[in-house]
Amino acid sequence: MTRVRSVVVAWLVAGRMPVILGALLITSSVLTDGRFLRIENLVNVMRQISFEGLIAFGMTFVIVTGGIDLSVGSLVALTGVAAALAMQSLAEADPAVRVAVGFATALIVGTSTGAAAGAIIARFAIPPFIATLATMLVARGAAFILCDGQPVHELPGELMWWGRGFVLEPVLGQRLPAPVLIMLASYAVLLVVFRRTVFGRRVVAVGSNEQAAYLSGIPVRATKMAVYVLTGLLCGLAGVLHDAKLMAGDPKVGEMWELNVIAAVVVGGTSLFGGRGTVTGTLIGAIIIGVLNNSLNLMEVEHFWQKVVLGLVILAASLLDAALRRLEPQ
């Protein structure tokens, strides 16, 4: 009897995220009379979470080291503006070159800002909350300064596919938006990095016991710095993709994204204390939040109430997660 119980418990604990997600999907479908389940709608949900989801995978690494990165939203704006300016300035060049330069600019600006924040955190032992709060403000300000507060237009038409296009459209139809594919590919890569590489192991070690990691010869500072470089890189990618979506570099994008991204990671079961978390959990967390937003829209819940509901659901998911985890034998 106790054996059966412990097997059930183990299954519930291991599978708690899919269980929560499944319950939500069923509820959504019922409450929206099935409108939720229409294929265009599901594609839409995935597209809406693709930008923040992408960044959330990087944030998972940061949070597992015990850190936090508040600068992600601003960094999307900064990298997006920088990339747009670069592409705009090359008006005479070949469009493919312009797109490539746009990507390169966004990724370089993203990684170097991430590296700066990471270096401050690792070298001077400044709390990540403070260091990235600072880079958040600097990056947001810099985005406005670079473009005088005006969105940057005149981007090459070839860019548009990356934000609004579909992969294999002749075969799949409009089922796989390009940003969604990029997000899913990043998920696959980062899942492997997290679980199967020396870097991933170091991230977990630093987060679960920094002293022990240090006294085992793990390069703690380099590892801490690297996770902020990773979020910076993903913000750069999101920044240029967002340019493609809007066909403009806008310094106002990404407001509050840091909180949505952190919410996805935490709803996905990653501990803010570090040391414990999964990339798959974050994917599910991002989907949960996306599904919620979407079904509330479909149900025509008033915008203000949506926030209330979203807050409560995040709380409920966390409580359920905590309750299930408590059943786990230590």
Next chain:
Amino acid sequence: MGSTVVDSPRIEFRGVSKRYPGVQALDNVSFAVAPGSVHAIVGENGAGKSTLMKVLAGATGADSGTICLDGEEVQIRNARHSQSLGIAVVHQEFNLAGDLSVAENVFLDRWPRGPLGLISFGKLRTRSQALFQSLGIEINVRRKVRDLVVAQQQMVEIARALSLQARVLVLDEPSAVLTPNELSALFETVRKLARQGVSVLYISHRLDEVFSLGDTVTVLRDGRHISTRPLPRTGRETLIQDMVGRPITEEFPRRDFAPGGIALRVEGLCSGRRFHDVSFDVRSGEVFAITGLVGSGRSSVGKALFGAVPVTSGRLLVGGSPARLTSPRRAQRAGVAYLPEDRKQQGLLLGRPMYENVTLAHLPDVSSRGFLRIGEERRISRRRIAELRIKAPTERVPVGTLSGGNQQKVMIARWLQRAYRVIVLDEPTRGVDVGAKVEIYGLINAMAKGGAAVLMITSELPEAIGMADRIGVMCHGRLAGVLDNRGHDVSQEGLLRLAVGEGGGASL
């Protein structure tokens, strides 16, 4: 002890059982503790001592059985209830608020109030001063607990327990963090309390302490009650046999002294205020012990050799060549391995699988081009489980679920991956049970035989004498002397005299 039969025991455990998933932690445990006695509880790690104390402290409930307190059956509901029944527990890990003062900690959440319901710091101070005076301890009650040495922190815990009018005081491995002098101060306090009628449950691994302090001793093994015996009359061998279930012949396994060349040379090493002008060398194949009181700098020397505390001047030579060990990573590359003194805080990723802990210091060895070969990691770990006789169901269990001795073996396994020139072991047997201790000594000997220079930092003098070829004694940040111990016959008194320094006694 020995009063009239109508006297009921202070505590009586009747058939207490507790099961955790996969482990019968307590199996029908019954015994009684007399009022005003020092009752030692011994047993190997995993014997059930901690679980029994958790039940008593209200931290966990028993599955069955009852507990009687002064003849009255009690259902201990939670920690607060246990406290209100007069049961005070001083855990191995202290529960102190580091940024509050000594006095504030003693009366934590029961601070005396003045007018307007505000805390009266005057009353707080006088009351806690009185309490420490009754214990015969000198301490500045205004100091922050964070700034105290461990022994003083322990006294704060004990004072807090007493301020609760405790009938029962549980001390869980209190000596693990104490030097000999501090220990005798603790003994004084414990005896005083017993005379005042408090029953003291004294949990320890160290039989010397049990014999010099206890009136009665209870042995637990595998969750079962094995024996309860009156102390002065019980033989040491009987007790050990009760604990391990088999006779242990050798406490310190012998090793032939066959040193090679000098593997580690330390010349005039200084590290800020931690230690000054320390010089010694260790040959390969040699076990060199460093002992000394808490705060003497013994642990800092070990850390400096591993690059974990900065060296301000002096030279280090590893294998004959000068080494700048500015980080553990560099020290490791230079051929130094290091076991920290506190495996939970500084050594293990408690929630992570055992195999991740085994390979943590050698990830390059179990990966190619940055990708981990997890199969290889697990194979290595399974081999270590067999070699070191680590009691672990599989290599995938979280290392935090293993007992202290087995956790320490995992720490040793971590550094067996490569042959290191110098191995620094800080308190290698702290919190480890008798059986595992002997095994760990065997492993240390094997490392020396394999050609490593072993630097063993220990506060346990018998351990230093039983294991080391030479013993260095630290006092106030200096190496006060190095004694030849090839015959394992240095006297504890001689070591202590060096440790306390001439003319200056160590004070708590």
